[in-house]
Amino acid sequence: MYHEVAESIIQAILKNQYEDKLPTEKELVEEYGVSRNTVRKALDVVFAHGMLRRVRGSGYYVIKKPLQSAKVLNMSIGFDENSMVSGGPLKSKVVQFDTIETNEDLAARGNLPLGTKVYRVIRLRYLEERLYSLEESYFPRDVVPYLSDESVQNSIFSFLRETYQMTGDTTENYVHVQALDERYAELVGKKEGDQALGLDAINYLANGTVFNFSRTIFVYDSFALYYHTQNIDVKK
Amino acid sequence: MYHEVAESIIQAILKNQYEDKLPTEKELVEEYGVSRNTVRKALDVVFAHGMLRRVRGSGYYVIKKPLQSAKVLNMSIGFDENSMVSGGPLKSKVVQFDTIETNEDLAARGNLPLGTKVYRVIRLRYLEERLYSLEESYFPRDVVPYLSDESVQNSIFSFLRETYQMTGDTTENYVHVQALDERYAELVGKKEGDQALGLDAINYLANGTVFNFSRTIFVYDSFALYYHTQNIDVKK
DNA sequence: ATTGATTTGTTCGTATGTATC
DNA sequence: GGATACATACGAACAAATCAA
Numbered sequence: 197m198y199h200e201v202a203e204s205i206i207q208a209i210l211k212n213q214y215e216d217k218l219p220t221e222k223e224l225v226e227e228y229g230v231s232r233n234t235v236r237k238a239l240d241v242v243f244a245h246g247m248l249r250r251v252r253g254s255g256y257y258v259i260k261k262p263l264q265s266a267k268v269l270n271m272s273i274g275f276d277e278n279s280m281v282s283g284g285p286l287k288s289k290v291v292q293f294d295t296i297e298t299n300e301d302l303a304a305r306g307n308l309p310l311g312t313k314v315y316r317v318i319r320l321r322y323l324e325e326r327l328y329s330l331e332e333s334y335f336p337r338d339v340v341p342y343l344s345d346e347s348v349q350n351s352i353f354s355f356l357r358e359t360y361q362m363t364g365d366t367t368e369n370y371v372h373v374q375a376l377d378e379r380y381a382e383l384v385g386k387k388e389g390d391q392a393l394g395l396d397a398i399n400y401l402a403n404g405t406v407f408n409f410s411r412t413i414f415v416y417d418s419f420a421l422y423y424h425t426q427n428i429d430v431k432k
Numbered sequence: 433m434y435h436e437v438a439e440s441i442i443q444a445i446l447k448n449q450y451e452d453k454l455p456t457e458k459e460l461v462e463e464y465g466v467s468r469n470t471v472r473k474a475l476d477v478v479f480a481h482g483m484l485r486r487v488r489g490s491g492y493y494v495i496k497k498p499l500q501s502a503k504v505l506n507m508s509i510g511f512d513e514n515s516m517v518s519g520g521p522l523k524s525k526v527v528q529f530d531t532i533e534t535n536e537d538l539a540a541r542g543n544l545p546l547g548t549k550v551y552r553v554i555r556l557r558y559l560e561e562r563l564y565s566l567e568e569s570y571f572p573r574d575v576v577p578y579l580s581d582e583s584v585q586n587s588i589f590s591f592l593r594e595t596y597q598m599t600g601d602t603t604e605n606y607v608h609v610q611a612l613d614e615r616y617a618e619l620v621g622k623k624e625g626d627q628a629l630g631l632d633a634i635n636y637l638a639n640g641t642v643f644n645f646s647r648t649i650f651v652y653d654s655f656a657l658y659y660h661t662q663n664i665d666v667k668k
Numbered sequence: 669a670t671t672g673a674t675t676t677g678t679t680c681g682t683a684t685g686t687a688t689c
Numbered sequence: 690g691g692a693t694a695c696a697t698a699c700g701a702a703c704a705a706a707t708c709a710a
Contacts, residue, residue: 197679220694231680236695244480244662249602249640252695253688257640261543261604268606271661307497364663366485368497370504371607372656373629391627393609396656399663403707404485404493420608420632423659425507426480427600427635433698456675467699472676488676489707639688 201228201238209247209258218248218256246272246424259424267416271369271423285351286328291383292318293348295337306334306409307368307398313337317348320383330384333410340407356407365402371395371421374413384415393419437464437474445483445494454484454492482508482660495660503652507605507659521587522564527619528554529584531573542570542645543604543634549573553584556619566620569646576643592643601638607631607657610649620651629655 201224208214219227224235239256242248249257296316303310315335321328333352335343340356347355356362374394381388392413399408437460444450455463460471475492478484485493532552539546551571557564569588571579576592583591592598610630617624628649635644 222694233681234679237678246604249636250695251639251688252686253693254639255688255694259604271659273661367661367663368482368495369659369661370656371629371659372654373609373627391609393607400485403487403490418608420606422607423507423605423661425509425603425605425659427603458675469700470698473697486676487707488705489674491675491707 197230198234198237198241201230201235202241204228205238205242206245206247209242214258216258218258220255243426244272244424246270246422267419268422269414269420271421286321286323288349289320289322290317290348291320292316293343293345298334302334305396305398305411306336307406308336308409315340315343317343317352319348327384327415329415330380330413331410332412333408335408336406339401339405352408362401362407364399364407366400368398368400369395370397374411376413380413384413386415393421395421433466434470434473434477437466437471438477440464441474441478442481442483445478450494452494454494456491479662480508480660482506482658503654504656504658505650507657522557522559523561524585525556525558526553526584527556528552529579529581534570538570541632541634541647542572543642544572544645551576551579553579553588555584563620563651565651566616566649567646568648569644571644572642575637575641588644598637598643600635600643602636604634604636605631606633610647612649616649620649622651629657631657 205218205224209218218224221232221235221239224239225232228235239248239250243250247259249259251257294316295313298306298308298310298312298314300310302308302314303312306312306314308314314337316332317334318330318332321331335352340360340362342359343352344355353364372394373391376384376386376388376390376392378388381390384392386392392415395412395414397408397410397412398406399410401407441454441460445454454460457468457471457475460475461468464471475484475486479486483495485495487493530552531549534542534544534546534548534550536546538544538550539548542548542550544550550573552568553570554566554568557567571588576596576598578595579588580591589600608630609627612620612622612624612626612628614624617626620628622628628651631648631650633644633646633648634642635646637643
């Protein structure tokens, strides 16, 4: 239930229904008809999305900054939600779609055994007709038995959710600077050896199995990944 | 109290006291003599550090991966804790230490008004005698009235904590690819125009004021920032 | 394959502490 | 100092997934 409350609060924030300050916990308790614990759990979620500042004795305040630009991708929210970038959904142009076995590099990147059979999907992704990223993603075939052509053209994650009730639980993300090889440079219209922001992600189901891993190369100039951390102060 | 429990569990994990699986919540309740809710809150913290996988009906499992390498910086833990990179504390060589007023660029990067007086500290940072990063950090003087020469040589955050009881609460992080200008290229021994991984961070106190912002340029080859996200599934 | 025990997930109520206003 | 608002902690109950007999 706290999920629904969290989603509702997030939507309210996105619609600018709160100027700057959220209602108090007490008011939210009344509005949603749940206990204070549940409201707080929901606010934890919103907070983790990097959308709130919480001040003891005062209240909750909206952080507006990182949401405005197509050039900033908020990584504090789930991978799935990021398929909706601000500015609309991404369109895909499939470059490659086949099945291969993991070599050493892919096995390491996917935290999988060597020689695992995986779907490979390479796509150029566009935001408002403009090239946004080059995405190379893999799905172990013993976990994902089938991917339709149609899903690969659109949202693979939606397909997995609707077909297999398969939803990601946790993601490990590695951000690095990626030098483009000849093939990728040509695909994104840059020179071989040029460097871009790269994001390697491993997606796990709730039971801990890998159902997807990917490498995304962002080609926008002055593009940034945003995330929000809380400094949990452990020391006395 | 859940902070102490969390810290204790984290230390136990780092010392490899659990093979792969943590004790059950019930056992932790007995071990620490606190309620189950408190144990769960502590486990939330450890989980947010990217150190755990949790499986309903089964238990908590240790994620070992991202911790081993000096080439991976775990951003899921607080900024402060990251001053202790695996491999030991960073040593600093101060390049510049003065007071300036924010220009347009700095004001934006620090989420501050134009013309704010700030301490500026530029340092080369070394891990085991090897250049690790170039860090450019700023402290608004109306928030941080004084920084000692000595603290700038060592840990500024420790100085602020001990002198002013000033501890960071939340951090906004922006990761991007940074082209090196002539000065910085020379400092880190690369060519002008070379690109590196850049991290812009804004640190807030609990009451929401900015006490620090910084830009860190990482110069290790194949260096990566790691972070861990939970895909909170909001849709039905 | 079913059942029952174990283990984590969610929700509620209540009480007390601490920072802000 | 008093009222307000968020932070922490305990106890209890039931749900849902897993695991083992």
